[in-house]
Amino acid sequence: MSMLTMKGVHAHYGAIHALRGVDLTVEQGEIVTLIGANGAGKSTLMMTLFGQPRASEGEIRFQDQNLLKVTTHQIARKGIALVPEGRRIFQRMTVLENLQMGSTFADQAHYQDDLTRMYQMFPILEQRLTQRAGTLSGGEQQMLAIARALMSRPQLLLLDEPSLGLAPIYIRQVFRIIKELNEAWGMTILLVEQNAHHALRVAHRGYVLQHGAIVLAGTGKELLENPQVRAAYLESG
Ligand code: ATP
Numbered sequence: 001m002s003m004l005t006m007k008g009v010h011a012h013y014g015a016i017h018a019l020r021g022v023d024l025t026v027e028q029g030e031i032v033t034l035i036g037a038n039g040a041g042k043s044t045l046m047m048t049l050f051g052q053p054r055a056s057e058g059e060i061r062f063q064d065q066n067l068l069k070v071t072t073h074q075i076a077r078k079g080i081a082l083v084p085e086g087r088r089i090f091q092r093m094t095v096l097e098n099l100q101m102g103s104t105f106a107d108q109a110h111y112q113d114d115l116t117r118m119y120q121m122f123p124i125l126e127q128r129l130t131q132r133a134g135t136l137s138g139g140e141q142q143m144l145a146i147a148r149a150l151m152s153r154p155q156l157l158l159l160d161e162p163s164l165g166l167a168p169i170y171i172r173q174v175f176r177i178i179k180e181l182n183e184a185w186g187m188t189i190l191l192v193e194q195n196a197h198h199a200l201r202v203a204h205r206g207y208v209l210q211h212g213a214i215v216l217a218g219t220g221k222e223l224l225e226n227p228q229v230r231a232a233y234l235e236s237g
Pocket residue numbers: 013016018036037038039040041042043044045
């Protein structure tokens with residue numbers, strides 16, 4: 001059984017038909033990327049997993065559970081964590097308080113061990129524990145947003161445009177961390193990116209979303225070499 005299965009998923013914002021019959025799977029241990037232009041529906045696809053907006057048609061299963069039947073709050077407890085576009089860390093809280101907030105739904109018995117793991121993966125955070133999160137650089141805030149999500153011990157990590165607006169050095173670091181989380185920790189990751197080149201290089205498989213529908217799917221390598229993908233998403237950027 002796939003970890004995540006979406007079948008014929010439709011979603012609307014009022015009159016806007018944002019998803020038009022999406023089929024997608026994520027297997028345990030994979031990095032799957034979703035690429036597409038602005039407004040293609042990438043964020044919407046991720047948000048339907050949390051019921052915001054709720055899929056109006058189709059099927060969404062996470063492991064053996066039907067996600068269309070549970071609340072947003074229950075989904076967080078079921079092991080899906082989202083790092084939203086724009087990071088949305090708690091700016092006025094310290095780095096440590098942000099990490100504590102991330103662990104709210106997790107088994108508190110693992111809290112100290114989890115913190116130690118975060119410091120190993122993100123050494124910069126340990127140096128800034130008492131600093132207000134809003135005073136970190138953009139790249140550091142992205143690290144914190146990822147670490148905060150990991151503190152909930154997710155089985156599936158959703159990353160919405162993690163490289164957006166970052167300096168090149170942090171962009172490389174974000175993709176290195178994505179790879180390391182997958183290879184060293186076995187984390188399953190669904191990655192939305194406009195930076196198609198980096199995303200397809202790091203992903204096992206990818207999907208191209210256009211106007212709310214999947215128009216192409218393949219391995220990262222296949223999509224990197226696909227002439228349509230190259231013309232639309234690689235050569236222009
Ligand atoms: P971006 O990279 O710009 O975030 P995206 O591929 O993630 O693009 P979505 O944000 O999912 O695209 O948007 C898909 C469509 O739904 C667009 O037409 C967008 O204008 C519309 N949309 C997104 N969020 C809302 C909302 N909260 N209310 C109304 N319409 C929305």
